[in-house]
Amino acid sequence: MEDIVALVRPEIYAMRPYTSARVEGDQSARICLDANENPYPPFPGGPEQEGLNRYPDPQPASLLGRFADIHRLPIEQIFLSRGADESIDLLVRGFCAAGRDAILITPPTFVMYETAAEIQGARVCRVPLNPGSFQLDVDAVLAACDADPGIKLVFVCSPNNPTSNVMERASVLRLAAELRGRAMVVVDELYVDYSGQPSLAREIAGQPNLVVVRSLSKEYSLAGERCGITLGHPELIGVLRRIMPPYPLTVTAIRAIGAAISPAGIAYGHRNIARIVAERDRVREALSQSPAVIEVFPSDANFLLLRTEDPRRLCAAMAEQGIKLRDRSSLIDGAVRVSIGTPSENDELLQAVKLYASSGPSPVPIRHRGMSSDT
Template sequence: MNIFDLARPNIRELVPYQSARRIGGEAAVFVNANEAGGAVLAGFEGAINRYPGAQPLELVQDYAAYIGVKPGQLLATRGADEGIEVLIRAFCEPELDSILIQPPTYGMYAISGETCGVQVKTTVSLQEADLSDAKLVFVCRPNNPTGEMMDAQQLKELLIRANGRALVVVDEAYIEFSEADSVVSWIEDFPNLVVLRTFSKAFGMAGLRLGMVVANEDCISLLAKVLAPYPIATPVSAIARQALTNEGLAAMRARVREVNALRGALAGQLEDKGYKVLPSSANFLLAEGGELFDKLLAGGVLARKLGNQTRISIGSSDEMAKVQEALNG
């Protein structure tokens, strides 16, 4: 399948904005980007008076090594949320094309579709859905807010059915909590697969607003046309690279082990209180009972109320002790 055939016609022909960093060039003195001259923040490692590159190349290389792909198969974005929007802008013609989701799922798929003037279609089952009108099919895996993991064979079947028709976007924001279930390695076999990743969850860096789009090189080149220039701030890139060192990755995986253990403990506590808890492969639990939200709030703990269900994020051991106190209150 030719990915270019799925993109919007104007995006295929678009020449991206030729920023100073995209044009490049070597010189002793740079006066080509209307930047301030000289250092402006003493003690900071990195010339923040200069615009960053069109992509943070060293960070991209580090992340590619972490997940086992080629650097050309990555695009760094301001959170996975920007990745969602860039995909819609690149592949979906306003008022003509649609995206497909299976609620309940992450709300930004629909919001991004609507703000881009793209129809948002829903289905009770992606396995049985009509894919003929959809350009993008979003699969949150593990799913937010349920925590469930779409079966790998079902996902393969969806990719095969969508081949030549649509991109299947697998949002792996929570995948480190079930790392063996990642489908990043499928990129070579399925040209219509796109994977979204983030530093916000297992890496504990939600404040960085940093995400990655993983796809084949043709798809990445199309998305790069749409992405605004200089997307990743120099300090953000520097901090994120620390998280990808051997020490940083070891800390992340230790955090994952702790969160998974705390999640299991909380599930048991909720069930002992009579709440039905959905199995989760993420850093949260979804429990039946809207009154649970009120009980936690009365104990000084703010969870997330979703209709008659309550979603509880798994925080630190101290935070989860406060959750337990609120449950017992």
């Protein structure tokens, strides 16, 4: 506990959190006249709108209990937010004072870490991933933390966005062990269920400065409802509760999340994940054979990263066919990110790439990259 408290901004740790109407007092009251709510449900006022006029529980006990069962952690180690983005923002605000503290990121990686730091006025230290493997350069990260004691958060995306690979477990655990009392190691595991690898959340008991961020967006089809799950030491969860907004989750989100994490919902999600993984492998193999593609990287996520001669031209050509891809060449030379869709959507993509290749200027040589040991 002391290791975490020493890293938290003192003014945050000392503050008294805002308590909403749904936190104070007895929540089983028969008539609630404490929150200035409109007593009537919204239009059209039918059964589907029942309860939408009432403020929800900020941290619904039913969801916390279910997530505790799923992740095999006590409820005190779980925090729910409006998507993983909000969790990232709260972590930066809780640990990094403007103009004094810093975060460390390992580009190419998810840009939200940097954005949250810039909003907070925190410095950003960058230690690139190893170019050949896109794995962590652990020695370089530790050296950067030695050189800058103001680094309070080290963000690790695994599987990484946009490179799609899982980080070596031993590397992450080494970082957590050597940075204990010096920095929190935040592992973004939004895509981990596509990797076949276990979550690092089970390591929190032995590494209290380890934080795992998950969501239901990528793996359980709830991107539209916004739910992030932060798993960490109870002291860390207490910090997030101090500074969270009064009502992170909507009533409709709570209902949808409850259905998604029911036993039937989990089974449904697992079936969809298996279908996406099978399609990922099929699409990767097909794209690897296209003369329009230089390289398709192995993937542990629900997307593929490929390299092509002209990313802008490829994306524009796909857009003309009504297919939207993501140009990531600003992060990695020649890179385009391709999400895995339904079989029919993927067939359309492959046909469009075939047409593009046949009408392109000059084919580029195909270079296949070997599969990594963690794929």
